[in-house]
Amino acid sequence: MFSIGEFARHGRVSVRMLRHYDATGLLRPACVDPASGYRFYQASQLAQLNRVIALKDLGFSLQQVQAILAEQVSAAELRGMLKLRRAEIHAQIEADTARLARVEARLLTIEEEGRVPTDGVVIKRVAPVRVAELTGTAASFEPEAITPVIQPLYSDLWCRLAGAGAAAAGPAVVYYEDAPGGDGAVVVHAAVPVVAQASTGAEGLSVVDLAEVDSAAVLIHHGSMDDVLSTGQALARWIDANGYQSVGYPREITLEWSPDPDQWVTELQQPISATGG
Amino acid sequence: MFSIGEFARHGRVSVRMLRHYDATGLLRPACVDPASGYRFYQASQLAQLNRVIALKDLGFSLQQVQAILAEQVSAAELRGMLKLRRAEIHAQIEADTARLARVEARLLTIEEEGRVPTDGVVIKRVAPVRVAELTGTAASFEPEAITPVIQPLYSDLWCRLAGAGAAAAGPAVVYYEDAPGGDGAVVVHAAVPVVAQASTGAEGLSVVDLAEVDSAAVLIHHGSMDDVLSTGQALARWIDANGYQSVGYPREITLEWSPDPDQWVTELQQPISATGG
DNA sequence: TTGCTCCTCACGTCACGTGAGGTGGC
DNA sequence: TTGCTCCTCACGTCACGTGAGGTGGC
Numbered sequence: 001m002f003s004i005g006e007f008a009r010h011g012r013v014s015v016r017m018l019r020h021y022d023a024t025g026l027l028r029p030a031c032v033d034p035a036s037g038y039r040f041y042q043a044s045q046l047a048q049l050n051r052v053i054a055l056k057d058l059g060f061s062l063q064q065v066q067a068i069l070a071e072q073v074s075a076a077e078l079r080g081m082l083k084l085r086r087a088e089i090h091a092q093i094e095a096d097t098a099r100l101a102r103v104e105a106r107l108l109t110i111e112e113e114g115r116v117p118t119d120g121v122v123i124k125r126v127a128p129v130r131v132a133e134l135t136g137t138a139a140s141f142e143p144e145a146i147t148p149v150i151q152p153l154y155s156d157l158w159c160r161l162a163g164a165g166a167a168a169a170g171p172a173v174v175y176y177e178d179a180p181g182g183d184g185a186v187v188v189h190a191a192v193p194v195v196a197q198a199s200t201g202a203e204g205l206s207v208v209d210l211a212e213v214d215s216a217a218v219l220i221h222h223g224s225m226d227d228v229l230s231t232g233q234a235l236a237r238w239i240d241a242n243g244y245q246s247v248g249y250p251r252e253i254t255l256e257w258s259p260d261p262d263q264w265v266t267e268l269q270q271p272i273s274a275t276g277g
Numbered sequence: 278m279f280s281i282g283e284f285a286r287h288g289r290v291s292v293r294m295l296r297h298y299d300a301t302g303l304l305r306p307a308c309v310d311p312a313s314g315y316r317f318y319q320a321s322q323l324a325q326l327n328r329v330i331a332l333k334d335l336g337f338s339l340q341q342v343q344a345i346l347a348e349q350v351s352a353a354e355l356r357g358m359l360k361l362r363r364a365e366i367h368a369q370i371e372a373d374t375a376r377l378a379r380v381e382a383r384l385l386t387i388e389e390e391g392r393v394p395t396d397g398v399v400i401k402r403v404a405p406v407r408v409a410e411l412t413g414t415a416a417s418f419e420p421e422a423i424t425p426v427i428q429p430l431y432s433d434l435w436c437r438l439a440g441a442g443a444a445a446a447g448p449a450v451v452y453y454e455d456a457p458g459g460d461g462a463v464v465v466h467a468a469v470p471v472v473a474q475a476s477t478g479a480e481g482l483s484v485v486d487l488a489e490v491d492s493a494a495v496l497i498h499h500g501s502m503d504d505v506l507s508t509g510q511a512l513a514r515w516i517d518a519n520g521y522q523s524v525g526y527p528r529e530i531t532l533e534w535s536p537d538p539d540q541w542v543t544e545l546q547q548p549i550s551a552t553g554g
Numbered sequence: 555t556t557g558c559t560c561c562t563c564a565c566g567t568c569a570c571g572t573g574a575g576g577t578g579g580c
Numbered sequence: 581t582t583g584c585t586c587c588t589c590a591c592g593t594c595a596c597g598t599g600a601g602g603t604g605g606c
Contacts, residue, residue, distance in 0.1 A: 004559090004560075005560080015560090020596055036561075037560080042533075043532040043542035044497075044542050050496070051396075054397055054398060056595095057379065058383070059376055059380075062594085079388075082384050082387070083384065089373050089376055089377045090377065099366055100367065102335055103336075106335070110355070110359070116352050119331065121327070122330045219327070220327060222324070281585090282584095282586080292585095293570060293572085296587095301569095314587055316586090316587095333569095
């Protein structure tokens with residue numbers, strides 16, 4: 001018979017843990033002195049304790065450990081629990097590996113460039129959305145080429161939406177695709193989320209479903225879109241430094257619009273894929 | 278201005294999180310309606326929110342995030358925090374990788390041998406300990422060769438300890454080493470922990486400091502030491518299946534001893550090292 | 555008498571999730 | 581009137597760590 005302190009030393013656990021296991025019924029002492037409440041354990045209970053610790057070390061909760069040890073879990077169920085645990089640990093390791101890459105990217109920025117990165121780049125899923133849109137073609141993907149195309153498209157779009165009796169269901173979205181021909185020209189989509197309605201297709205508007213994007217790197221741009229290049233470059237650098245790759249063009253979400261371009265707030269969404277490794 | 282619900286949608290966070298960040302001062306809404314208590318956020322605050330999320334995603338606590346964003350942390354301190362985080366994530370990944378190996382070893386046992394493993398093998402550090410001991414030589418590492426050597430050693434040891442006026446400070450420890458000659462003979466150490474005293478060295482006893490063992494796989498054996506082989510083999514199989522390697526001979530700790538060998542409880546400690554990978 | 559071990563509450567941890575119970579504008 | 585959004589408490593989470601306050605045997 002061991003006192004709780006001796007048993008804890010032999011089992012390399014804390015006294016508090018043994019009391020907790022007693023309270024939850026996971027591991028009861030072999031006997032308890034009714035007068036003093038002192039707990040006493042048998043040496044053979046060390047095997048039980050080690051089974052508890054071994055299962056806990058696999059990452060099971062104490063409730064699960066208790067069910068497994070009480071044989072309330074069939075072999076098939078246990079197999080299922082182990083497979084689930086395997087998947088969870090896998091996901092955990094992947095998440096931590098990505099986290100490690102982000103920490104190291106920050107350290108590199110500090111040590112190589114001597115500056116503290118102030119970025120607010122975040123990776124997010126972009127939900128699918130139904131939009132009404134008008135399209136135009138710009139000669140290149142430079143702000144100077146894009147802006148003159150975008151502005152009239154949106155003036156037009158708002159009029160036609162109003163004419164169709166429809167309202168925007170969210171902030172405007174601009175997205176791009178390569179124009180056929182391969183001369184660097186770009187098709188510009190001026191879009192705005194709408195609630196699906198038969199009438200929305202009238203007035204020469206196209207109604208399009210934008211697919212969900214699994215993961216996009218997101219960065220907020222402040223001010224006129226004429227200055228978007230530096231923000232876009234910061235986003236590209238972050239993507240590169242963290243081991244991802246850009247996939248296609250970014251989307252631009254107009255979160256705040258006013259007559260003064262300095263007040264504009266735009267979210268840049270760059271779809272990415274993980275680079276091998 | 279966004280309501281809390283709109284801001285949460287754009288930032289892809291829960292309303293509850295925004296309220297929590299307000300309560301802790303991490304991110305206060307741009308203004309609050311004094312009558313209703315409604316919170317309102319500006320689009321430009323999305324950049325702040327993203328900075329919070331980006332730092333949180335590195336694994337920092339909200340307190341740390343708050344300190345970093347309030348610029349209460351110098352560049353050098355931030356560098357130290359990042360290095361610490363890097364080390365912590367590293368350790369986490371290693372622990373999870375070992376966990377994954379243990380889960381997969383269990384799955385293999387279930388699927389290949391069709392049995393649910395009932396093992397209680399645990400990896401532990403073994404603390405250094407000062408022992409008084411007597412040694413003998415056995416022809417081999419079989420129980421039949423060891424037992425006849427051990428028994429008289431311990432009879433002798435208890436007498437001499439008593440003669441020296443010393444008492445055991447813990448359960449008896451048996452450990453082994455290869456005898457010189459390479460003929461398979463083994464030096465058997467019959468040892469017992471003692472509190473250091475000048476007198477303990479009398480009576481022909483050696484006082485020896487057993488070094489700490491960084492990691493040992495531990496398994497409880499029940500019953501006579503004549504049957505220790507199967508328990509030892511179970512321990513060896515576990516070590517192999519979980520990607521470790523045995524280093525030298527096991528130690529045997531007598532946790533429970535009585536005239537009836539069926540009541541004996543012994544802990545086998547097998548020092549191990551991680552196999553490459 | 556001082557130390558040591560044991561006991562039973564009971565709060566704290568960390569970042570929210572999840573009701574409960576109520577209000578205000580379409 | 582029903583829904584929807586917003587509000588403020590306040591409990592629950594998970595496995596213990598850490599006192600507080602007290603007892604019993606050497």
